[in-house]
Amino acid sequence: MNYPNKINREYHKTISYANRGMDLENIINDTNEYLLSKDIALIYKKPTPIGVVKVNYENNKQIIEKAYFASPSTLDYNGLYKGKYIEFDAKNTESKTSFPLSNVHEHQIKHIRNVIKHDGIVFLIIRINGICYLLNGPDFISFIDNNTRKSIPYDYIKEFGYELEYNYTKGLNYLKYVDIIGGYKNEEN
C-alpha cells in the first residue's frame, strides 16, 4: 500500500464509526456500559430533567399525562473513576470548520468553571468532521475567556483536544486521556 500511515488511520477511523452515522450518545452509552461491566469506571448519563405538569393514576400506578423537557444546568454524564469526580458532555457538530458555542448553555459554562474550581475532571467530547475529540474543561474555558468568537475553530480543537479512537468492543477510549488530564501518571511515578 502506498498510502501514508496518517491517511490510512483516518480512513479506518472514519469507516469505523463516523460515516456509519452512529449516534454519538449511543456510542458514549455503550462505552460507559463496557466500562461498568469491566469494573473500570462508574459513569452514568443523568436523566433528562423533566417538569411534570399533570399526573394521573391508572391501576394504582402514577402516569404522567403532561410534562415538558427542561434544560439541564449541569453536563449529561458524570461519575467516578479512580476515586475522582468526572463530568462531561458529548456534542456533535455539523459544521466542518468550528464548534458553535451555542451548543453549550450559559449555566453549563458556569458549572464547568465550578467543577474545575472544586478539582473535578470536566471535559467535552466534540465530534467534528466525523472525528471525536476530548477537549479538557480548562482549555474550553480558556478559549471563551480569551476570544470574542461565538464558535471554537476546528484548528483550536485539533491543537488542544485529544483525538479519540473507537473500538467496537471498548467504545471510545476517552479514559486514556482522562488519565492524562487528571494527572494520574504523575501520581503513579
Add this chain to the structure above:
Amino acid sequence: MNYPNKINREYHKTISYANRGMDLENIINDTNEYLLSKDIALIYKKPTPIGVVKVNYENNKQIIEKAYFASPSTLDYNGLYKGKYIEFDAKNTESKTSFPLSNVHEHQIKHIRNVIKHDGIVFLIIRINGICYLLNGPDFISFIDNNTRKSIPYDYIKEFGYELEYNYTKGLNYLKYVDIIGGYKNEEN
C-alpha cells in the same frame, strides 16, 4: 437551667426541624443550595428517571403526553467535594425501632458496593425518630453482609452512624462527617 446538656441539645434539634415536619428532601436540597452558593461543594439531585411513551408538538415545543416514573439504579444525590466523588441518598423512616431495608432497591445496594470499590464516598442519610444520621456506605454494606434481618435496628444506626445537626441557614451539617469518612483530616496532617 437544670437540664443536662444532652437533653437540651436534643430538644433544640427536635424543634428545629424534625417535629415541624420539614420534608427531608427539601432540607437536603436547601443544604446543597447553601453549599453551592458558598462555593463549598457541588452536590445535585439527579432528575427522577422517566420513561417517555408519547410526545407531541405544541407551538413548536415538545410536550410529553404520556410517561411513567422509572426506578433509579443509582442514589439520588451526587457531586463533587474537594476533588472527590460523593454520592448519597436520603431516607425517612416512620418506624421508631429500625430502618427497613426495603427502602433501598437491590440495584442501589449493588451500586453502593461499586462506589466503595472505586474509592468514592457513598452514604445514606437516614431520618429515624426525627433525628438524621449519616450512615457510611461500608457500615451499611457490612450490616447487610453480616445479618439476615430485613431492617437495620435503631441501635446499629446510633452506634455506627453520625448524628447530624440542622441549622436554619446552613442546613444539615453532613459534610462535617464526609470530612471524617473521606479521610481528609488524615491528608491534612
